[in-house]
Amino acid sequence: MTTAPNTYTDLRPSGPAPTDAGYDVRRVRRDFPILAQKIHGKPLVYLDNAATTQKPQQVLDAIARYYSEDNANVHRGVHLLSERATEAYERARTIAQNFLNAARPEEIIFVRGTTEAINLVAQTYGRRNLAAGDEIIITAMEHHSNIVPWQMLCEEKGARLRVVPINDRGELQLEEYEKLLGPKTKLVAMGHVSNALGTINPVRRIIELAHQQGVPVLVDGAQAAPRMKVDVRELDADFYAFSGHKIYGPTGIGVLYGKASLLEAMPPYQGGGDMISSVTFEKTLYNKLPHKFEAGTPHMEGAIGLGAALDYVNRLGMENITAHEQDVLAYATEKVAALPGVRLIGTARQKTGVLSFVLEPIHPHDIGTILDQEGIAIRTGHHCAQPVMLRFGVPATARASFGLYNTREDVDALVRGLNRVREVFA
Amino acid sequence: MADLRDLYQEVILEHSKQPRNYRELGDANHKAEGYNPLCGDHFTVYLKLAGEKIQDVSFQGSGCAISKASASMMTQSVKGKTMAEAEKIFRQFHGLVTGAEHNGSQEELGKLAVFSGVSEFPVRVKCATLAWHTLHAALEGKQEAVSTE
Ligand SMILES: Cc1ncc(COP(=O)(O)O)c(C=O)c1O
Numbered sequence: 077m078t079t080a081p082n083t084y085t086d087l088r089p090s091g092p093a094p095t096d097a098g099y100d101v102r103r104v105r106r107d108f109p110i111l112a113q114k115i116h117g118k119p120l121v122y123l124d125n126a127a128t129t130q131k132p133q134q135v136l137d138a139i140a141r142y143y144s145e146d147n148a149n150v151h152r153g154v155h156l157l158s159e160r161a162t163e164a165y166e167r168a169r170t171i172a173q174n175f176l177n178a179a180r181p182e183e184i185i186f187v188r189g190t191t192e193a194i195n196l197v198a199q200t201y202g203r204r205n206l207a208a209g210d211e212i213i214i215t216a217m218e219h220h221s222n223i224v225p226w227q228m229l230c231e232e233k234g235a236r237l238r239v240v241p242i243n244d245r246g247e248l249q250l251e252e253y254e255k256l257l258g259p260k261t262k263l264v265a266m267g268h269v270s271n272a273l274g275t276i277n278p279v280r281r282i283i284e285l286a287h288q289q290g291v292p293v294l295v296d297g298a299q300a301a302p303r304m305k306v307d308v309r310e311l312d313a314d315f316y317a318f319s320g321h322k323i324y325g326p327t328g329i330g331v332l333y334g335k336a337s338l339l340e341a342m343p344p345y346q347g348g349g350d351m352i353s354s355v356t357f358e359k360t361l362y363n364k365l366p367h368k369f370e371a372g373t374p375h376m377e378g379a380i381g382l383g384a385a386l387d388y389v390n391r392l393g394m395e396n397i398t399a400h401e402q403d404v405l406a407y408a409t410e411k412v413a414a415l416p417g418v419r420l421i422g423t424a425r426q427k428t429g430v431l432s433f434v435l436e437p438i439h440p441h442d443i444g445t446i447l448d449q450e451g452i453a454i455r456t457g458h459h460c461a462q463p464v465m466l467r468f469g470v471p472a473t474a475r476a477s478f479g480l481y482n483t484r485e486d487v488d489a490l491v492r493g494l495n496r497v498r499e500v501f502a
Numbered sequence: 503m504a505d506l507r508d509l510y511q512e513v514i515l516e517h518s519k520q521p522r523n524y525r526e527l528g529d530a531n532h533k534a535e536g537y538n539p540l541c542g543d544h545f546t547v548y549l550k551l552a553g554e555k556i557q558d559v560s561f562q563g564s565g566c567a568i569s570k571a572s573a574s575m576m577t578q579s580v581k582g583k584t585m586a587e588a589e590k591i592f593r594q595f596h597g598l599v600t601g602a603e604h605n606g607s608q609e610e611l612g613k614l615a616v617f618s619g620v621s622e623f624p625v626r627v628k629c630a631t632l633a634w635h636t637l638h639a640a641l642e643g644k645q646e647a648v649s650t651e
Contacts, residue, residue, distance in 0.1 A: 439566035441541045442510075445623060449506050457541050471542030471564055500510050501567070 099396040105481045107132040107388075118451030121489045126271045126299060126430055126477030127455050128321045131385070135325055138384035139377050149373055151350060165376050168383030169366070172331050175386045176316060177307040182365035183339065185332040186379050190298040191221040193317030193332035194265070196369065197294055198225040200342040201315075202263065208234035211260040215240040215248055215277070216467055217270040220460040222296045226265060235262070242467060246273035246422040253282065257289055264293040268300030272461035272475070273422030274405075274430030276300070283312050292338065298322055302479070303401060303428045305394045308333050320378060324480075325385030329378030332369075339365050346371040389480075397480045401429060404478050408487040412476075415494055421473045432459075432473040435494065438501050440474040446500055450493040508619030509626070510567065513575075518567035521574035523560040523581075530560075536636030536648045538628055543569045547636040554584045559637075566629050572617065573633030579614055585641050592634045599630045 105111055108130045113120050122130060142164060148157035150165045166181070173181045187193045202225075206212070212226045216239050223237075230237050238261075240253040257264075264286045269276050283293045292314035297306055301318035308316045313333070320329040334342075344351055344362055348371035353361045362368045389397065408431050413420055421432040435443055444456035455475045458465045465471060476490055527533075527548035537544040543565030550558040559581050561573045576595075580588040587610075594608050601621030608615065620630045639648045 439541075439564075439570075441543075441566035441626075441629065442568070445509070445626060446506060458539075465542065471544065500506060501515065 099392070099400045101400060101481060101483055104392065105483075107134065108481055109133060109136075111481060115451040115453070116449050118449075119489075121450075121452040121486045121493075123476040123478065123482065123486060123490060124453045124455050125302075125479035125482070126322070126459075126475065128327070129302065129324045129479050130481070131324055131326070131381075132388050134388050135381050135384045139326065139381045142377055142380045147376075150376055151367070161376060164380050164383075165374065168379040171383040171386045175301075175306075175390070176331070176333050177309055178333050179309060180336055183333055183336050185334065185339070185366045185369045186374055187317075187330050187332050187369075188328055188375070189319040189321070189330035190219075190296060190317045191319075193315075193330055194222055194294065194296065195225045196332055196345045197315050197317075197334070198229045200345050200369075201292075201338065202226075202229045203232070204343055206230075206233045206235045206262050209260060210235040210262040211238050211256075211258075212236075213238045213240060213253070213256050213261055213264045213266075215253075215266055216242045217246065217248070217273055217275060217461065217464050218265075218267055219271055219296065219298070220462070222265055222267060223463070236260075239463075240266075242275075245424050246270065246275045246464075246468075247424045247426075248275070248277055248282075250278065250281070254285060257285060257291065259289075261286070261289060261291045264291055265296070266293065267296040267298075268306070269297075269303065269428055269430075270422070270461070270464070271299045271430065271477075272432055272459040272464040272473070273424065274427040274432070274477075275422060275424035276304070276426040276428055278426075279313070280311050283314075287312065299429060302389075304398050314338055320382040320385065323382075323385055324388060326378045326381035329375050329382045331382075336365060339369070344368050344371070348372045350374070392480065398428070400480065401478050401482075404482050404484060404487060405429065405431065407484050408476060408478070408490065411487055411491045412494065415491065415498070417498070418494075421468050421470065430475060430477045432475045434470055434473055435497065438497060440472045442501070443474045443494070443497050446497045447490070447493045450489070450496060452490055452493045454490075505619075505622075509623055511616045511619065513613070513616045514571040515567060517571035517574040521561075521570055523577035524562060524574065525560050526562055527558060527560040530558075532640045532643055534636050534640035534648065536632050536639065538565070538569070538632055539649060541566065541629070543629065543632055545569070545573055545633055545636055547573070547633060547640045549637075549640045551585070551641075554586070556580050556583055556585065556588060561633060561636075565632065568617075568620065568626050568629040569632050572630045575614055575616075576633050576637060579612065580637065588637065588641065592638060595634060596631060599627050 110130045146160040148161040150162040169181050169184045172184045238256045241249050286293045294315035295313045297316050297318040302323040316333040321327040351363050351368050351371040353363045417436050419434050440456035457472050530548035532549040535546050545563030548560045559577045591610050599620040620626050635648050
C-alpha cells in the first residue's frame with residue numbers, strides 16, 4: 077500500500093533551513109512563485125498581506141498532490157482512497173492543534189475562515205446563552221466580522237453591545253474595559269491584532285479579567301496567527317479563530333478553536349451529513365466533536381493546504397518570522413513617517429505587521445493607483461474597520477502590511493513610490 | 503500600458519485641489535447624497551431647478567482626486583442646462599470613462615473629455631461617476647443616498 081499522506085508533512089522550504097545566524101528571506105522568496113512576476117513592467121512588491129497572503133510552492137504542491145493521488149470523500153468510504161483522504165484531512169487538524177497548542181484535536185473545527193468562526197459562535201453559543209439585557213463586549217478596533225455577527229445577535233436577543241474605546245495611539249483603554257465588565261457581560265470578543273492599526277492587544281490580561289467574572293472570551297486571531305506564536309492554553313482563550321488564506325494557505329478554510337467543555341455544551345451550527353451519529357424522523361443524534369460542527373463534505377483540499385502552510389511556517393520558525401517582520405516594520409515606520417505630509421494611523425507601543433497612514437492632502441485611493449503603476453500593491457480604504465476610521469477622523473487610510481517574504485528593499489520601493497505620488501500631486 | 507498622466511491630467515489635478523461650486527446651496531430645491539463605501543468617498547449634490555432648467559448646482563464632500571475633480575467639472579458642465587441635457591451628458595460621460603462608447607457621440611462633453619484616461623483604470627470608474635450618479639438621484643428627487651456598490 078502506498079501511504080502518500082505522509083508526504084504532506086514533508087514540505088520543507090527549498091534549500092537548507094534557515095540557520096541561527098539569520099533568516100534567509102531571499103531563499104524564502106523563491107518558494108513563492110507569484111512574487112517573481114512584473115506588474116506594469118515593474119517587479120511586484122506585495123504589501124497587502126493583511127488582506128491575504130501569497131502561497132508557497134509547498135502549499136500548491138500539497139493541494140495538487142492531494143487531487144492527483146488521494147482525493148475521495150472523508151469519513152465515509154471503506155475504500156483506500158477515502159481512508160487516505162480522511163487521514164490527510166485529520167492530520168491537518170492535528171497540525172492546527174499543535175500550531176495553537178490546543179489540548180485535543182477535536183477542539184479544532186474547520187470553518188470557511190475567521191468570519192464563519194465568529195458567526196458559528198454567535199449563532200450557537202450566543203443564541204443559547206444570551207438573553208434580553210445581557211451584554212457583549214467588543215473593542216473600537218474590531219474588523220466588521222467581529223462586530224456585525226454580535227450586532228445581529230444583540231438585535232435578536234435584545235442584548236447590548238459594549239465597546240471598549242481606544243486611545244490616540246490606537247491602544248485599548250484597559251481601565252474602560254474593566255469598567256464595562258460586569259454581571260451583565262456574557263461574552264467578550266476581541267481581536268488579537270488589529271488589521272487596520274497593527275495594535276497587539278493584551279489578550280492574556282483581557283482574558284484573565286473576564287475569567288475573574290466567569291465570562292468567556294473569543295479571540296479573533298486573523299492577523300495574529302500569521303505573525304506571532306499563539307498558545308491558546310497559555311492565553312486560556314475560550315475561542316480562537318483564524319483564516320488559512322492570511323497564513324500562506326488557501327482561501328475558504330479557517331480554524332475555530334474552542335475549549336472542549338464549551339463546544340460540547342453548544343448546539344450544532346448547521347445540520348447535514350457528517351454532523352450526525354444517527355438520523356430518524358423522530359430524533360437525530362448529533363455526532364461527537366469536532367464533527368458536530370462540520371456538516372457536509374468539508375473543504376478537504378483547503379484543510380490539507382492549510383496543514384501544509386502551517387508546516388511551512390513551523391519550519392521557518394515563528395520566532396524567526398516575528399523577528400523578521402518586526403525588523404521590516406520598524407524600518408518602514410521610520411522611513412515612511414519621515415516623508416512630508418505623512419501621518420501614521422496606529423502607533424501602538426505593541427505593534428505588528430501593519431503600517432496604516434495618510435499622506436495629506438492626497439486621498440489614499442490616489443496613492444493606491446499610483447503605487448500600483450509602480451508595481452506596489454497596498455490596500456486603501458477603510459479596511460473593514462469603519463469605526464476605526466471614524467475614531468481617527470479619516471475616511472480611509474493607505475495600508476502597507478508585511479509578510480514573511482517582505483524585505484527592507486520592498487520598503488525602499490514603497491518610499492520611492494510615495495515620493496512619486498507626491499511628485500504627481502506637487 | 504496605462505499611463506498615470508492620462509489619468510491625472512493637469513486639469514483634473516487642478517480641479518481636485520480647487521474644486522468649483524464647492525459649497526452648500528442655500529436655496530437648493532433638490533439635493534442628494536452619494537457615497538462609495540469601498541473608499542469612503544462621500545458627496546452631496548445641491549440643485550436649484552427652475553422648471554426643467556438647472557439654474558444652479560453645487561457640491562460638497564470628500565473623496566479622491568478623480569471623484570472630486572469629476573464633481574467639480576460636472577457642476578460647471580450642467581449649470582444652465584435642462585434636465586434632459588444633463589442626463590445626456592451623463593450618458594456620454596459614462597460611455598467615455600467606461601470605454602464603452604468609442605464611436606458614440608461625445609460632442610456634448612467638451613472639457614470633460616480629460617476623463618478619457620479613466621477607462622484604462624477600471625477600478626476608478628466608480629470614482630469618476632459618483633458625482634454624476636448623485637446628480638442623477640437629485641434630478642429624480644430620490645431621498646435615499648445613492649451608493650456605487
Ligand atoms: C482582524 C480580522 N478579523 C477578521 C477578518 C476576516 O477574515 P476572513 O475574511 O478570512 O473571514 C480579517 C480579514 O479580513 C481580519 O483582518
